[in-house]
Each structure stands twice: as C-alpha cells, then as structure tokens.
Amino acid sequence: MPPQLRSFIEVDPESPFPIQNLPYGIFSPKSQSSDEGDNSQCRVGVALGTKVVDLAVLAEAGIFDGAFDAVAAFRSPTLNAFMSLGPAAWRAARAALQAALSADGPRSLAGNASLLRACVRERSDVALHLPADIGDYTDFFSCREHATACGTMFRGAANALNPNWLCLPVAYHGRASSVVLSGAAVRRPNGQRARDPKDPSQGPVFGPSTKLDYELEVAFFVGTGTEMGEVLSIEQARDHVFGCVLLNDWSARDVQTWEYVPLGPFLSKSFCSSISPWVVPMAALEPFAAPTSGGSVQDPPPLAYLHDARYGSYDCVLEVAIQPAGAPAPPVTVSRSNMACLHWTMAQQLAHHTSGGCPLRPGDLMGSGTISAATGLPAPAAGSGGGAGGGGGGRDAVGERGTRAFLLDGDTVVLRGYCQGDGYRVGFGDCVGTVLPALDRGEFESDGVQ
Amino acid sequence: MPPQLRSFIEVDPESPFPIQNLPYGIFSPKSQSSDEGDNSQCRVGVALGTKVVDLAVLAEAGIFDGAFDAVAAFRSPTLNAFMSLGPAAWRAARAALQAALSADGPRSLAGNASLLRACVRERSDVALHLPADIGDYTDFFSCREHATACGTMFRGAANALNPNWLCLPVAYHGRASSVVLSGAAVRRPNGQRARDPKDPSQGPVFGPSTKLDYELEVAFFVGTGTEMGEVLSIEQARDHVFGCVLLNDWSARDVQTWEYVPLGPFLSKSFCSSISPWVVPMAALEPFAAPTSGGSVQDPPPLAYLHDARYGSYDCVLEVAIQPAGAPAPPVTVSRSNMACLHWTMAQQLAHHTSGGCPLRPGDLMGSGTISAATGLPAPAAGSGGGAGGGGGGRDAVGERGTRAFLLDGDTVVLRGYCQGDGYRVGFGDCVGTVLPALDRGEFESDGVQ
Ligand SMILES: [Ca+2]
Ligand SMILES: [Ca+2]
Ligand SMILES: [Mg+2]
Ligand SMILES: [Mg+2]
Ligand code: NI
Numbered sequence: 021m022p023p024q025l026r027s028f029i030e031v032d033p034e035s036p037f038p039i040q041n042l043p044y045g046i047f048s049p050k051s052q053s054s055d056e057g058d059n060s061q062c063r064v065g066v067a068l069g070t071k072v073v074d075l076a077v078l079a080e081a082g083i084f085d086g087a088f089d090a091v092a093a094f095r096s097p098t099l100n101a102f103m104s105l106g107p108a109a110w111r112a113a114r115a116a117l118q119a120a121l122s123a124d125g126p127r128s129l130a131g132n133a134s135l136l137r138a139c140v141r142e143r144s145d146v147a148l149h150l151p152a153d154i155g156d157y158t159d160f161f162s163c164r165e166h167a168t169a170c171g172t173m174f175r176g177a178a179n180a181l182n183p184n185w186l187c188l189p190v191a192y193h194g195r196a197s198s199v200v201l202s203g204a205a206v207r208r209p210n211g212q213r214a215r216d217p218k219d220p221s222q223g224p225v226f227g228p229s230t231k232l233d234y235e236l237e238v239a240f241f242v243g244t245g246t247e248m249g250e251v252l253s254i255e256q257a258r259d260h261v262f263g264c265v266l267l268n269d270w271s272a273r274d275v276q277t278w279e280y281v282p283l284g285p286f287l288s289k290s291f292c293s294s295i296s297p298w299v300v301p302m303a304a305l306e307p308f309a310a311p312t313s314g315g316s317v318q319d320p321p322p323l324a325y326l327h328d329a330r331y332g333s334y335d336c337v338l339e340v341a342i343q344p345a346g347a348p349a350p351p352v353t354v355s356r357s358n359m360a361c362l363h364w365t366m367a368q369q370l371a372h373h374t375s376g377g378c379p380l381r382p383g384d385l386m387g388s389g390t391i392s393a394a395t396g397l398p399a400p401a402a403g404s405g406g407g408a409g410g411g412g413g414g415r416d417a418v419g420e421r422g423t424r425a426f427l428l429d430g431d432t433v434v435l436r437g438y439c440q441g442d443g444y445r446v447g448f449g450d451c452v453g454t455v456l457p458a459l460d461r462g463e464f465e466s467d468g469v470q
Numbered sequence: 471m472p473p474q475l476r477s478f479i480e481v482d483p484e485s486p487f488p489i490q491n492l493p494y495g496i497f498s499p500k501s502q503s504s505d506e507g508d509n510s511q512c513r514v515g516v517a518l519g520t521k522v523v524d525l526a527v528l529a530e531a532g533i534f535d536g537a538f539d540a541v542a543a544f545r546s547p548t549l550n551a552f553m554s555l556g557p558a559a560w561r562a563a564r565a566a567l568q569a570a571l572s573a574d575g576p577r578s579l580a581g582n583a584s585l586l587r588a589c590v591r592e593r594s595d596v597a598l599h600l601p602a603d604i605g606d607y608t609d610f611f612s613c614r615e616h617a618t619a620c621g622t623m624f625r626g627a628a629n630a631l632n633p634n635w636l637c638l639p640v641a642y643h644g645r646a647s648s649v650v651l652s653g654a655a656v657r658r659p660n661g662q663r664a665r666d667p668k669d670p671s672q673g674p675v676f677g678p679s680t681k682l683d684y685e686l687e688v689a690f691f692v693g694t695g696t697e698m699g700e701v702l703s704i705e706q707a708r709d710h711v712f713g714c715v716l717l718n719d720w721s722a723r724d725v726q727t728w729e730y731v732p733l734g735p736f737l738s739k740s741f742c743s744s745i746s747p748w749v750v751p752m753a754a755l756e757p758f759a760a761p762t763s764g765g766s767v768q769d770p771p772p773l774a775y776l777h778d779a780r781y782g783s784y785d786c787v788l789e790v791a792i793q794p795a796g797a798p799a800p801p802v803t804v805s806r807s808n809m810a811c812l813h814w815t816m817a818q819q820l821a822h823h824t825s826g827g828c829p830l831r832p833g834d835l836m837g838s839g840t841i842s843a844a845t846g847l848p849a850p851a852a853g854s855g856g857g858a859g860g861g862g863g864g865r866d867a868v869g870e871r872g873t874r875a876f877l878l879d880g881d882t883v884v885l886r887g888y889c890q891g892d893g894y895r896v897g898f899g900d901c902v903g904t905v906l907p908a909l910d911r912g913e914f915e916s917d918g919v920q
Contacts, residue, residue, distance in 0.1 A: 098843065099728060183670035183673075190736075193644060210701075212773065248647075282730070291698075323676045325911065376722070379648060461775065
C-alpha cells in the first residue's frame with residue numbers, strides 16, 4: 021500500500037489508526053443515558069483516527085460489491101463470520117474500504133455526505149466489545165530472549181533453554197472465558213502459594229497474590245478454521261492468520277510457581293487476560309515485515325514440517341507503561357521491546373498446532389508469549405515485571421512506590437505497539453488495565469506470613 | 471428415589487438407562503435416506519432403556535407445568551440453556567419426567583398413546599450429538615492412586631506425589647475444540663518426540679505417535695456459570711455441577727514427554743477427547759454416594775477454602791475394554807476401577823477453579839483425570855495403558871497382538887461405567903473410539919529410528 025494513501029478524514033501522524041491500518045472491531049452506539057453500549061446493536065467497525073466507521077451501514081450501501089456476503093459478515097456481534105470467510109474476502113473488504121475512505125479516487129465517499137453521516141461515529145460515542153467469540157485460547161512461549169531470561173533464572177545460563185524449546189513452538193492452552201477487553205478492571209486474584217517457596221514441604225497459604233505481574237504479548241486471531249485431522253503446511257497456515265491484537269496475560273507468579281508442576285499454569289493465568297479492541301489485519305503489518313532479532317534464517321533450523329521459507333517477523337515497537345494510583349499522567353514507560361524478538365512465526369505456530377490434527381475455529385486466539393528484547397538486559401527491555409516469567413524489575417522503574425518488582429493495587433498498566441511508517445503509524449491502540457485489590461475471603465485467608 | 475420406581479417402557483436390568491437415571495442428551499431424527507441426523511432438528515432427549523424420549527415434544531405438551539421455560543430449554547441444539555437454569559429447574563424437570571414416564575401414578579403418560587407416539591423413539595432411529603457447546607475444557611488430575619503410580623515411575627515411591635498434589639486439585643486447560651462424541655474415529659496423531667527419550671540432546675523426530683494411550687475419566691458439565699471475579703464456596707460449588715459423562719482423554723505419551731516441559735501437555739492431548747453422549751444428572755448418582763478409596767474424611771485436610779463437609783465420591787464401577795481389529799466381539803476388559811478413587815470432589819474442583827476469579831460458563835467440561843484403582847497394582851486396575859501417564863500394560867491384557875503396552879491401529883477402546891442398584895443400574899453407556907492409522911505426512915516424517 022503506498023504510504024501516501026490518505027483519507028478525507030483527518031488522522032494525526034501519531035494516531036495508531038491511519039487509512040493504512042483500518043483494524044476491525046466490534047462496537048455499539050452508546051445510549052443517550054449511559055456510557056454502556058446497546059449490546060443488541062453490536063456490529064463490525066474499523067477505526068480511522070478518532071472515528072469509527074460502521075461497516076454494516078457500508079455493506080448495506082453496497083460498497084463491497086457482492087465480493088462476499090458483507091451484510092451478514094458486518095451486521096454481526098462478533099468478527100467470527102468475517103474471519104471464517106478467508107483471505108480472498110479479507111482482501112476484497114480491505115481494498116473496498118481503502119478506496120471508499122481515501123481522499124481521492126473514483127470510489128471515494130468524500131462527497132457522499134449522507135452516507136458518511138450514517139456510517140462515521142466519534143470513538144467516544146460508541147462502546148467497544150470483544151472482537152470475537154473465542155472458542156479456544158492458546159498461549160505460546162516464542163520469544164527466545166524471554167525464554168532465555170526465564171531459563172537462566174531457574175537453571176543458569178548454560179542450560180537456559182529446555183531441550184525442546186528450539187525444536188517446537190512451546191505452548192499451553194489458556195482459559196478462553198477469562199479473556200476480556202482492554203479497560204476491564206483487573207482484580208488481584210486470591211490463590212494458593214508456597215508458604216516458603218524455597219521449602220515446599222512447609223505447604224501452602226491462601227490469600228491475595230503478592231506477585232502480580234503483566235506479560236506483554238501480541239496475539240493473533242485465527243481466521244478460517246480447520247477440520248479435526250486437517251493438517252496445515254506452513255504456506256497454508258499463513259492464510260489462516262486473520263490479524264493481531266495486544267495481549268496482557270496478567271500472571272500471579274507466586275500462584276504459578278506453586279501450582280504449575282507438572283501440568284502447567286492454571287489459575288495463575290486464568291483470572292484475566294486483556295486484549296486490545298482493534299484487530300490489525302495482517303495486510304496492514306506486511307509493509308513492516310523484518311528479520312527476527314535472530315536474523316532472517318532460523319537458527320537452528322527446525323524439522324522439515326516447520327521450515328518457513330518466509331521466515332521473519334515485523335518491526336513493531338512494543339512498550340509497557342505504568343501509572344501508579346494517584347500518580348500524574350502520563351504513565352511511565354518501564355519497558356521497550358519489539359515484535360522482531362519472536363523466534364517462531366505465526367505460520368509455524370499454526371502448522372505445529374494442527375500437526376497432530378487439532379481443529380481450529382474462526383476466532384481462536386493465539387498469544388505469542390511474553391516478548392522481551394535483548395537477552396540479559398535489565399528491566400527496560402523485559403516484557404514482564406519479575407519472578408517466574410519475568411526479566412525482572414519492571415515495576416521498579418516507576419520509582420515512586422519503593423523497590424517491589426511486582427504490581428501494586430491501583431497500578432494502571434498500558435501496553436502499546438506500533439509500526440513506524442513514513443509519516444504515519446500502524447498501531448494497535450492501548451491495552452489497558454487497572455489493578456483492583458483482592459476480594460476479602462475473610463476466614464479463608466491464611467497468608468499471615470507475608 | 472425409591473428403587474422400585476419403574477417405567478411403563480420396559481428396561482433391561484443391565485441397561486444403563488432405567489427410569490432412575492434419565493440422562494440428558496442431544497439428538498436428531500435420522501433421515502430416511504441416511505444414517506446422519508438432520509442437524510437443524512437437534513433437540514434435547516432423555517435415554518430410557520433402548521428408547522429416546524423427546525423433551526421438546528413433552529415441553530410443548532405442557533408436562534413441565536411452567537416451572538421453567540421448558541420449550542426454550544429443550545427445543546435447543548445444546549443443553550447449555552437448560553444447564554444455565556440451575557438446580558431448581560433441574561429438580562423440577564427430573565420430577566416431572568419421572569412422574570410422566572412412571573408406570574403408575576396420576577401423572578403417568580402410560581395411557582396417552584398419541585403423545586407417546588410423538589415423543590418416544592428407538593435409539594437406532596436417531597443420531598446423537600455433542601450435548602453442549604463447550605466453552606472451556608479443564609482436565610484435573612484428582613485420582614491419588616493414579617498420581618502415585620505416575621509419580622513413582624518418575625521419582626520413585628518416596629517422592630511419588632509432588633508437594634502441591636495433596637494441597638490443591640492439580641489441573642490444566644484442555645482444548646475445547648477437540649472434544650468429540652463417542653463413536654468418532656480417533657486418528658493416531660503425528661507429532662514430535664525425542665529421538666532418544668533418555669538423551670534429549672539428540673533432538674526430535676516427527677512422525678506417527680508410537681505411544682498412543684487411552685485415559686479413563688469421568689467428566690462433569692458445569693450448569694450455571696459464574697461472573698469473572700465471582701468466588702464459589704464449596705456448598706455453592708456443588709449447585710453448579712449439572713451432571714457427568716465418561717471421558718477418554720486419548721494421549722500420545724511420546725509427544726507428551728517431549729513437549730510438556732515447562733507449560734504442560736499440549737498437542738499430546740488435543741487431537742481428540744471422546745465423551746459419552748448421555749449426561750447423567752447428579753441426582754441420579756446421589757443414591758450411590760460413598761466414601762472415597764481414602765476414606766470419608768480427606769487426609770490430609772486441605773486449606774479451609776477447600777474443606778468439604780460432605781467429602782466423598784460415588785460407588786461407580788469403571789471399566790476399559792479393548793477389541794483389536796479383526797478380533798471377535800466382545801471387547802476384552804483390560805482394567806476395572808471405580809469413581810471412589812478420586813481424592814478431590816467436584817465441589818472442591820469448582821471452588822478451587824473459581825478461587826482466583828476465573829469465570830465459568832454453562833457447558834464447561836471438567837475431567838477428573840485418569841482414574842486408576844489401588845496403588846501399585848498392575849494393569850488390571852490402571853485407567854491408562856502405559857507410559858508417562860499410565861499405570862502400565864493395559865493393552866497387553868488383550869493378548870493377541872504381542873506385548874506392546876500402547877494402542878495399535880484398529881483397536882477399539884470402550885469405556886463403561888455404572889452404579890449397581892437393587893435390580894437396576896445407573897450407567898453412562900459406552901464411550902467408544904477406534905484408532906485409525908496416522909495421516910501420511912510423506913517427506914515430513916523423520917522417524918526412521920522406530
Ligand atoms: Ca503468557
Ligand atoms: Ca487426562
Ligand atoms: Mg473454548
Ligand atoms: Mg477454551
Ligand atoms: Ni463458544
């Protein structure tokens with residue numbers, strides 16, 4: 021897409037949502053009396069600067085030219101129907117939208133005041149909703165810098181990576197029901213943790229997690245699904261990736277350390293996982309394709325079924341910022357990383373995921389795993405704050421509240437990510453959550469040791 | 471329910487489905503031309519002997535007396551709507567059904583030939599479907615005998631149980647998209663495994679799993695859901711359990727061993743998980759409540775939030791039978807176990823699951839983990855065949871096909887379970903699957919070592 025493409029709707033050069041992006045989301049008009057949207061009015065929109073463009077209205081006006089059933093796809097309370105249509109429909113929709121929203125060209129809507137009145141809304145006049153019905157949520161662990169930092173803490177630098185890590189994209193199943201939209205409050209979980217992590221024989225205590233952490237991730241949505249037993253090659257897999265969001269996989273490190281042997285994380289990561297509301301299409305990221313932090317050839321090469329001839333990632337800056345309760349805006353940036361720090365590609369992740377026959381459904385969510393930059397650097401490059409999954413010390417950078425590496429009640433954590441183009445940015449928008457104090461479980465709490 | 475309760479529909483004493491059971495399922499009439507059901511005609515039924523009783527028809531006939539919106543609940547392609555109504559509606563439905571299907575009593579339909587013609591079908595005339603839209607599937611690891619057998623293999627008898635095992639019901643998130651109905655074929659998965667499991671530095675190979683195993687489990691469906699952040703006490707949790715099915719959590723042990731460090735099982739258990747079609751209500755199991763194999767008091771006692779004042783399980787015989795390809799029926803029983811061998815109750819599992827705020831949805835599936843009997847016994851008491859999760863040797867008992875502990879292509883595995891009453895059985899019916907050979911991945915296979 022030529023960078024000089026420009027909409028008749030004015031977009032700030034630092035906005036994440038120029039016409040080069042056009043990310044999809046689900047919105048509903050706010051009612052006059054409240055800030056809640058009318059859920060029965062949910063439909064698909066794209067973000068453009070500070071506006072939201074109603075695709076149900078544009079579909080009914082015929083701008084998609086019958087390339088697919090646009091009314092059914094866009095007058096829908098989730099993106100699942102559109103996701104299921106596959107890349108030809110996604111390309112047709114994007115081309116039609118860019119032509120319609122462009123300042124120039126024969127298909128520009130610039131002069132169609134009545135249609136624009138019907139389809140363009142201020143972002144502040146709508147409520148946003150989860151973009152998809154998420155059938156299953158898988159979380160990978162695909163950042164080598166992060167895996168190395170974690171492994172070094174547990175096993176020392178010589179054995180940092182487990183033997184399987186460089187051979188397959190390690191992953192686990194997350195909890196689909198606990199995925200929430202950016203902005204939802206994040207209640208600090210109660211849970212079991214070891215009384216003394218160094219001596220598990222002392223048994224557990226129950227109470228509010230004392231090691232609440234964030235995880236900076238990018239997640240993608242599966243577009244077209246697969247049948248049980250259907251296997252995707254790497255090239256096929258690429259066509260099943262619909263688009264990306266930011267993901268904060270909030271984690272209770274003390275709960276995680278105690279519970280995860282031998283079946284993996286469970287309650288430590290299923291109390292809340294926040295995603296940003298706008299799904300950035302892969303076509304919008306494509307101009308920012310770049311070698312990974314490990315280079316443009318995967319080293320070591322994986323087995324043949326995972327060989328990706330188009331190995332690489334995207335040059336997309338990722339940031340974590342924290343604003344403690346009562347602190348002045350803006351939030352303080354505590355970490356900077358990049359999507360290029362992913363050792364496994366999305367095509368590899370999906371080819372692996374289906375290699376044994378596991379079926380995918382439109383709307384499945386696939387997290388990257390925490391993305392940290394440059395191995396061994398301190399907090400300013402870590403995608404999580406500390407403890408079992410973290411590079412350490414993220415929360416410290418805020419400064420005002422002492423020396424704890426983990427999140428405090430009232431902290432607001434903001435994830436941001438964008439690709440810098442020539443005079444514009446293709447970004448995700450913010451993924452935000454504020455930590456609320458744990459529920460009081462009264463007599464059940466036994467954490468007097470903390 | 472008095473055991474002498476009896477239906478006007480004749481039920482064999484060894485049938486799993488007497489009037490004391492009345493398990494719920496989803497069925498559709500088979501069309502005249504094929505064995506497939508008409509999916510657009512899916513609705514709720516109960517099993518009674520060899521019949522299926524159509525609850526949509528009974529709802530329209532008014533037998534549920536307006537206790538809940540029975541037409542909406544039962545003219546539905548899944549049980550989710552009925553599950554969401556909660557225990558008062560479940561009790562009302564069951565009481566109305568037992569009264570209507572009873573041989574005697576004022577509400578018996580015995581004399582209502584025209585209604586019976588409309589609502590009673592032969593099991594062979596209908597197709598069965600997944601009973602619920604499963605939002606999330608969690609698999610626990612709650613059988614102490616099984617956990618001890620697994621742990622002994624890995625760490626020796628002295629350290630068999632990990633430090634957390636007796637303190638919380640260990641679990642992981644499974645893959646909801648790969649849950650299938652009994653009868654579906656089970657394709658042997660391809661996958662990565664260590665070339666030499668004793669020397670991971672030799673790296674992986676890719677090809678058909680050589681250690682395909684079954685797992686004998688009982689799973690329950692969540693009825694009413696919970697909001698994010700809502701915490702259930704043990705007593706509240708009990709009311710969220712709708713009913714139970716059998717679950718065969720097919721597992722590729724070689725894939726599991728290689729992939730599961732450190733985030734738990736992934737593709738080794740997400741290629742297929744089979745459940746029996748009829749959901750046995752908790753009220754039907756209640757007469758068979760019994761102490762666990764560890765006694766009627768939990769030893770050691772867990773933390774207060776997990777203290778279950780009604781600690782116990784059910785006296786429900788569980789069996790695994792295998793019929794190799796070409797072998798004569800019936801399948802050979804290779805293992806016998808019992809639901810009493812569960813150290814953690816369903817109420818404890820749900821109270822723990824929600825303790826950090828994780829939301830539940832109607833239709834969520836919760837597996838027990840493999841249920842093996844008596845610690846240290848050989849295969850005849852093991853709920854899985856061998857390897858990483860098994861007690862060992864299950865497949866050997868079949869005899870005809872040599873000495874491998876794991877499943878061969880063509881093997882049909884049958885899980886059965888029932889509570890023996892006085893002259894009747896409350897059972898699950900069979901959970902069946904036949905192993906198909908792996909897909910040929912041609913050039914991608916690298917398992918020449920086997
Ligand atoms: Ca994560
Ligand atoms: Ca299992
Ligand atoms: Mg799901
Ligand atoms: Mg799920
Ligand atoms: Ni769903």
